[in-house]
Amino acid sequence: MPGDDQPLPVSAEDVAAAAAAIAGAVVTTEFAPSLTLSKITGAELRLKFENQQFTASFKERGALNKLLNLSEEERRVGVIAMSAGNHAQGLAYHAERLGIATTIVMPSATPFIKVQHTKDFGAEVVLHGDSLEEANRHAHELAAERGLAFIHPYDDPWVIAGQGTVAAEMLADWPEMEVLVVPVGGGGLIGGMAVAAKTQNPDIQVIGVEAASYPAMYNHLKGTELPSGGPTIAEGIAVARVGQQTEALVRALVDDILLVDEEQIEQALCLFLMVEKTLVEGAGAAGLAALLAEPERFAGRRVGIVLSGGNIDQRLLSTVLLRDLFRQGRMARLRVPLGDFPGELARVTSIIGAHGGNIVDVVHRRTLFHVPAKVATAEFAIETRDPQQMETIREKLVEAGLKAELVPDDE
Numbered sequence: 001m002p003g004d005d006q007p008l009p010v011s012a013e014d015v016a017a018a019a020a021a022i023a024g025a026v027v028t029t030e031f032a033p034s035l036t037l038s039k040i041t042g043a044e045l046r047l048k049f050e051n052q053q054f055t056a057s058f059k060e061r062g063a064l065n066k067l068l069n070l071s072e073e074e075r076r077v078g079v080i081a082m083s084a085g086n087h088a089q090g091l092a093y094h095a096e097r098l099g100i101a102t103t104i105v106m107p108s109a110t111p112f113i114k115v116q117h118t119k120d121f122g123a124e125v126v127l128h129g130d131s132l133e134e135a136n137r138h139a140h141e142l143a144a145e146r147g148l149a150f151i152h153p154y155d156d157p158w159v160i161a162g163q164g165t166v167a168a169e170m171l172a173d174w175p176e177m178e179v180l181v182v183p184v185g186g187g188g189l190i191g192g193m194a195v196a197a198k199t200q201n202p203d204i205q206v207i208g209v210e211a212a213s214y215p216a217m218y219n220h221l222k223g224t225e226l227p228s229g230g231p232t233i234a235e236g237i238a239v240a241r242v243g244q245q246t247e248a249l250v251r252a253l254v255d256d257i258l259l260v261d262e263e264q265i266e267q268a269l270c271l272f273l274m275v276e277k278t279l280v281e282g283a284g285a286a287g288l289a290a291l292l293a294e295p296e297r298f299a300g301r302r303v304g305i306v307l308s309g310g311n312i313d314q315r316l317l318s319t320v321l322l323r324d325l326f327r328q329g330r331m332a333r334l335r336v337p338l339g340d341f342p343g344e345l346a347r348v349t350s351i352i353g354a355h356g357g358n359i360v361d362v363v364h365r366r367t368l369f370h371v372p373a374k375v376a377t378a379e380f381a382i383e384t385r386d387p388q389q390m391e392t393i394r395e396k397l398v399e400a401g402l403k404a405e406l407v408p409d410d411e
Helices: 012-022 035-041 059-068 072-077 086-098 112-120 132-146 157-173 188-200 216-222 244-253 262-276 283-293 314-327 344-354 387-399
Strands: 031-033 044-048 079-082 102-106 124-127 179-183 205-211 256-260 302-306 331-339 358-365 375-383
Touching: 012 059, 012 157, 012 188, 031 157, 035 044, 035 262, 035 283, 044 157, 059 086, 059 157, 079 086, 079 132, 086 102, 086 112, 102 112, 102 132, 112 124, 124 132, 157 188, 157 244, 179 188, 179 283, 188 205, 188 244, 205 216, 205 283, 216 244, 216 256, 256 283, 262 283, 262 314, 283 302, 314 331, 331 344, 331 387, 344 358, 344 375, 344 387
Parallel strands: 044 302, 079 102, 102 124, 179 205, 179 302, 205 256
Antiparallel strands: 031 044, 331 375, 358 375
16 A cells, blocks of 8 residues: 555546547447436436447456557557456457557456457457466466567556546536445456546545455455455456555545445346346446445435446346346246146146246156156246236146145255
8 A cells, every 4th residue: 555655556647648548539428317226226326338338348448548658669569468358358449440469368268259359359369267367377478478568457557547537527427426336356447436536526435346256355455355266247357366556546545345246246237237228247237236235325325336348148148137037036937746647737837828927948757756657747937927926826726736836946
């Protein structure tokens, strides 16, 4: 943490210079109120739609600012970066515009859509390692071998200053904002935004949000040793190690770091899609997830959150949406033992249909050893309006002499 005589690595003047440099080349995204989400959370809520950038992420800002500040020799030789996707796309897109060759090292499990989009922007993509740390090491090795300029996704003052322009735009639109809620991975976005926000309004609260499975900045700020790692829908902020420069900014300027779990992130993602009709990735949903997790902290306050990105794999999105239907009780599985004779399955489906249930899937088993040989078991995935309708269907099946039961979520 810098001392009183040691300046922070990024200043408000750096953010202002970045804003001037990137003006016209990135989108000044919408910062709009959400009446419905305000009602749900109890806060006066506005949303910064960084998922509306051309590459669907705020990362363009910092990447472009860094590229514009390269030396002529660095531009000639080319650049390299490691990224889980959004930094890669933003860097590749603007480097191609500027005629700068780009190599991106990505973890092997990076979602296909992010890999493909990065290639589409003209970058050479190298898939290496199972984590950002492994990809980072390999990127530095390639940088040394090829003489390329390494562009860090977050621990670089030019990158941090570029990300800070998000907050500058938000406060220009809404100077009365009291709380700023920002997703945190390595800390570049919140570091730059905190510089811009605290300079304009020292009393504004800046709150960071991390996925509970990757509490790197939380551990640094709180002095805890919570474990880090594992699968998360918020892979964009799945960072095991924060930057030195970003940590200094967070310690000096950020008021708190909150942790949100996977269910809260999934719920927030689905709310954005259903309420705002906008698509965000897991990391982009983290801010709203924090308001859902701790509504009392934000109730009645003027809160701005950043929808930091919208790049999500289609298969993952379909899984999240389906899980949300089960979580709301609008979809469930009913297990029904059946006599193994003609017409029995049709009898069950007719009862379900007669009471408004939509059968999404059926699994019919005759070979289970824990039931008699003359009995089959069927499991129906059923969609309904609400849990009450689901229970009505189950009761009607029981009234018809069938032993129908809801299948627990963990089976």
